[in-house]
Amino acid sequence: MNTTDKKFRRRAEARPDEMLDAALAVFSEKGFAATKVDEVARRAGVSKGTVYLYFPSKEALMEGIVRRAVAPIAERAVPDMAQFEGDPRLPIAMLVHTLQNLLADPHNLAVPRLILREIMNFPAIAELYRREVLGKVIPALTALVARGVASGQLRKIDPEMTVRSIVGPIVAHVALSEVFGVRPEEGLALDRLVENHLDILFHGISPAGGEETP
Amino acid sequence: MNTTDKKFRRRAEARPDEMLDAALAVFSEKGFAATKVDEVARRAGVSKGTVYLYFPSKEALMEGIVRRAVAPIAERAVPDMAQFEGDPRLPIAMLVHTLQNLLADPHNLAVPRLILREIMNFPAIAELYRREVLGKVIPALTALVARGVASGQLRKIDPEMTVRSIVGPIVAHVALSEVFGVRPEEGLALDRLVENHLDILFHGISPAGGEETP
DNA sequence: ACTTGATAACTGACCAGTCAGTCAGTTATA
DNA sequence: TATAACTGACTGACTGGTCAGTTATCAAGT
Numbered sequence: 001m002n003t004t005d006k007k008f009r010r011r012a013e014a015r016p017d018e019m020l021d022a023a024l025a026v027f028s029e030k031g032f033a034a035t036k037v038d039e040v041a042r043r044a045g046v047s048k049g050t051v052y053l054y055f056p057s058k059e060a061l062m063e064g065i066v067r068r069a070v071a072p073i074a075e076r077a078v079p080d081m082a083q084f085e086g087d088p089r090l091p092i093a094m095l096v097h098t099l100q101n102l103l104a105d106p107h108n109l110a111v112p113r114l115i116l117r118e119i120m121n122f123p124a125i126a127e128l129y130r131r132e133v134l135g136k137v138i139p140a141l142t143a144l145v146a147r148g149v150a151s152g153q154l155r156k157i158d159p160e161m162t163v164r165s166i167v168g169p170i171v172a173h174v175a176l177s178e179v180f181g182v183r184p185e186e187g188l189a190l191d192r193l194v195e196n197h198l199d200i201l202f203h204g205i206s207p208a209g210g211e212e213t214p
Numbered sequence: 215m216n217t218t219d220k221k222f223r224r225r226a227e228a229r230p231d232e233m234l235d236a237a238l239a240v241f242s243e244k245g246f247a248a249t250k251v252d253e254v255a256r257r258a259g260v261s262k263g264t265v266y267l268y269f270p271s272k273e274a275l276m277e278g279i280v281r282r283a284v285a286p287i288a289e290r291a292v293p294d295m296a297q298f299e300g301d302p303r304l305p306i307a308m309l310v311h312t313l314q315n316l317l318a319d320p321h322n323l324a325v326p327r328l329i330l331r332e333i334m335n336f337p338a339i340a341e342l343y344r345r346e347v348l349g350k351v352i353p354a355l356t357a358l359v360a361r362g363v364a365s366g367q368l369r370k371i372d373p374e375m376t377v378r379s380i381v382g383p384i385v386a387h388v389a390l391s392e393v394f395g396v397r398p399e400e401g402l403a404l405d406r407l408v409e410n411h412l413d414i415l416f417h418g419i420s421p422a423g424g425e426e427t428p
Numbered sequence: 429a430c431t432t433g434a435t436a437a438c439t440g441a442c443c444a445g446t447c448a449g450t451c452a453g454t455t456a457t458a
Numbered sequence: 459t460a461t462a463a464c465t466g467a468c469t470g471a472c473t474g475g476t477c478a479g480t481t482a483t484c485a486a487g488t
Contacts, residue, residue: 121248
């Protein structure tokens with residue numbers, strides 16, 4: 001009989017994670033306000049009281065979800081991108097493809113979706129996400145583009161604004177599909193989107209004559 | 215003593231609009247779940263009971279807000295764009311600038327923001343928005359790009375996906391600013407974004423040698 | 429001009445349902 | 459046996475929605 005089969009666990013260090021999983025699932029389904037703590041408890045296979053042994057409030061569940069998801073980004077951030085020296089289109093394509101793979105798995109989509117949905121009610125979470133994720137990725141990308149412009153590998157474009165042109169189409173595509181159900185006949189078609197996006201983007205940011213895709 | 219000063223109004227046709235204004239304001243501030251009908255009533259200068267004289271439920275307020283905002287789009291839709299014959303970059307630039315002007319006024323931003331925030335809890339509203347707004351604008355844009363590709367005025371790009379490249383950067387920019395407070399030092403800087411966006415986009419979708427901005 | 433009755437417009441106390449959070453008691457583990 | 463882990467009935471606060479009653483407006487009659 002291993003630890004996970006036991007009903008009680010002397011050192012119950014796995015419980016919080018299980019509860020966060022359950023909370024994420026139910027919050028995603030019904031939204032924060034509409035879910036009862038009882039439901040989270042049932043989904044986690046415990047009673048409501050147990051939830052309150054590990055988390056002081058319903059809101060703390062929400063914070064726990066975000067904190068857990070954001071942590072790895074802070075760790076294995078984008079230090080490569082920050083000091084990349086070669087053709088800037090290479091790390092840009094890499095970032096886009098990473099995003100593509102990430103978004104292709106609905107499991108990974110859950111946390112950003114939940115954040116988007118509830119963010120206005122949790123200013124502290126917005127701040128956390130802004131600081132830990134956006135505050136790291138955006139400056140790195142901006143600097144990358146700026147170096148490309150300085151070295152002449154990219155046309156004279158506005159680095160800060162170009163970041164929006166890099167991630168925007170993907171954001172729009174996913175938002176259309178996830179939020180409004182507007183998607184191509186064959187499904188999400190992320191590969192088709194990425195191919196077309198990089199085609200246009202690289203044509204758009206490369207100096208005349210140098211637009212072959214890396 | 216004009217009609218608006220009277221406490222009671224024999225034909226109270228202005229009341230529903232006032233209540234929708236009030237509801238939009240409070241919903242935007244605190245979110246749907248967190249606002250009490252009492253607050254909406256107070257903001258509209260009436261009592262709670264009066265709200266229920268005009269709307270059958272709290273949800274109906276939400277639906278009313280969206281319906282009212284969506285109506286004009288359905289009317290003066292984009293029939294011009296659908297049958298435009300010349301350089302497709304012209305109506306594309308026009309659409310982008312229209313969006314720019316629209317988003318520059320925070321007042322216009324309120325409804326889309328509210329929709330984004332609450333949409334997962336109101337499937338009927340998502341459907342309404344999808345049908346009345348997206349279902350009209352997206353096909354028109356797609357057809358426009360397709361005609362440009364067919365006529366050789368645009369490169370061989372995927373029309374359906376290119377729509378995401380047209381609106382995506384703007385969506386991303388506004389989302390970053392509105393949701394996370396990530397914005398340039400000088401403010402929203404929509405003009406800077408649009409200039410850079412169209413620069414990249416037109417370079418990206420135009421055949422070699424024909425990329426001067428219309 | 430001035431009642432006066434009819435009724436549209438509005439009010440707010442109240443009800444019934446909901447749910448986050450508590451805690452006295454129970455059960456498993458070492 | 460000691461105690462860590464867990465349970466679930468309970469409570470207290472809250473709020474969407476109702477409705478019996480009140481107030482303003484209008485128009486007809488005088």
